[in-house]
Amino acid sequence: MVDHPDKYDYSRAKVPGPLTQEMEAKKLEKKRAQKAQRKQREQAQREERQRWEQEQQEKQRFAALSDREKRALAAERRFAAQLQDTGTTLSNISRCWHCGESLLGRIPFHYLDFSFCSTACLQTHRRAQAGHT
Ligand SMILES: [Zn+2]
Known part of the structure; x- marks a missing residue:
């Protein structure tokens, strides 16, 4: 069949494809699969590395914040969660008693019952x- 590809109508005779060709195709397919796998692995490693770098940056950024900023960040996160839970709107967030600045994500300054941004x-x-x- 390899030596005389046109001599007989192999498909009508239901002769399976020539062995060598089939083997070649299989080998090629295997190679292709391996290459795809390697690519996938490399991609995963790249993403892993990117995540790691982002985490390092985030860590440094957070560590550089003052305690007050860290607390404000936590408060902000809590507030955002609260907003999602209750559907609170902008009109009823607490504001600075003096200038009306939103106290969202801040640690307000208090005296008596009043809260202030600064x-x-x-x-x-x-x-x-x-x-x-
Ligand atoms: Zn204010």
Whole structure:
């Protein structure tokens, strides 16, 4: 069949393909599969490395934050979760009593029942209060 490919109608005679050709095809297929596997492995390694680098960056970034910023970040995350849970809207987040700045993700400054975004706002408010009384 290999030596005389056109001599007989092999398909009508239901002769299976020539062995060598079949073996060649199988070998090629195996090679192709191996190559694909290697590519997949390399891709996975690249992604793994990228994740690792991102994690390192995130770690350094977080470590560089002040305690206050870390706490604010945690508060922000809690608040975001709360927003999702309750469907709270922007109109009822707590705000600085003096300037109206959103206190979302901040550690507000308190005195009495009031919350402020900054000590400056707190002091301005306190001074105004003192002026009234
Ligand atoms: Zn303020």
